[in-house]
Amino acid sequence: MADENLDEKPTWPAIWRGIKCKCPRCGKAWLFHHYIEQVDACPVCGEPLAYYKVGLFLPLIVITIMVHIIAFTMLQMELSGNSNPLVYLYVLVPLSGVLSLALLPPAKGGLIGLMWAKGWSDEQDR
Template identity: 30%
Template structure:
């Protein structure tokens, strides 16, 4: 087949939609567009782009609200609990020394989890067609 007979319509580009919810969430956690996985999801640290630069997905309708902060607090608390227990039972630290270790560690962990959590929430909303997103996946066949 020669190249001259092939016609390519660039306006109807197919995107590699994620096959599973976990693949979609992973794209969001990495800060990538949940639809194509190519474009950046954020223009600033916690400010999502209005639309994907690669596939033009409109992201402006997302409503992550406080859920990313709750996820960050939940994960930080559960990861720090064993650390706190180990510090209290294994070392003779004063309350001031304990707070000087735990508070900065908690803040760094929480701030580090906020953007991935927000990306995951936005990806979850896209996957389910919530808050202005259109459900683009074909329904899975029921067995």
Template identity: 30%
Template structure:
């Protein structure tokens, strides 16, 4: 990541990340489409080439949504014993919507935290 010489007031990385906004100015959209990262901010021109969320958001989404959906499915099964089709109609759409929503928010958060903490790829000094 190149050194950032622009002077912008600090923004909260959690709020801008969860909303998918630029981590420098807090105004421009950082994500395009469902999960794609734009090349630059349309407002301040920040280059998003440093952004690499990797698999971090996906792991958290799997753990969080899995806990919620499996817990609710077990509760429903123990208390009401519905037919299999009821489980399919309830949990597949719920898991899909929650996963896509949370994945987008956590990807934005991860990129905002990378910018805030000036995260970069590790390098070995062979001096």
């Protein structure tokens, strides 16, 4: 019975390593070449990572997180009395742009870590 769990990969440590933009297996090498260009294999442990593509799940996660942060910011601005439309324009438009760019690498890394731990892929087995 103990041999059944040998291939089980820890999910939460893999997600956490991915959020830090590190390899989900070893946590030492960078997960991305450039901004969000995924490496084919980990240079330290040799884990093939090209198999795990997040596809359209990444924008869903980033937009969901952004909507919560922007809604919370709008609520705080309304409750504090800063309801001038120009304040919204000057605060929320740059915040949404910077926030979306800042969330892309950790969100993609976390999704790659989750997919690696669960063995999921967007490609069909042939």
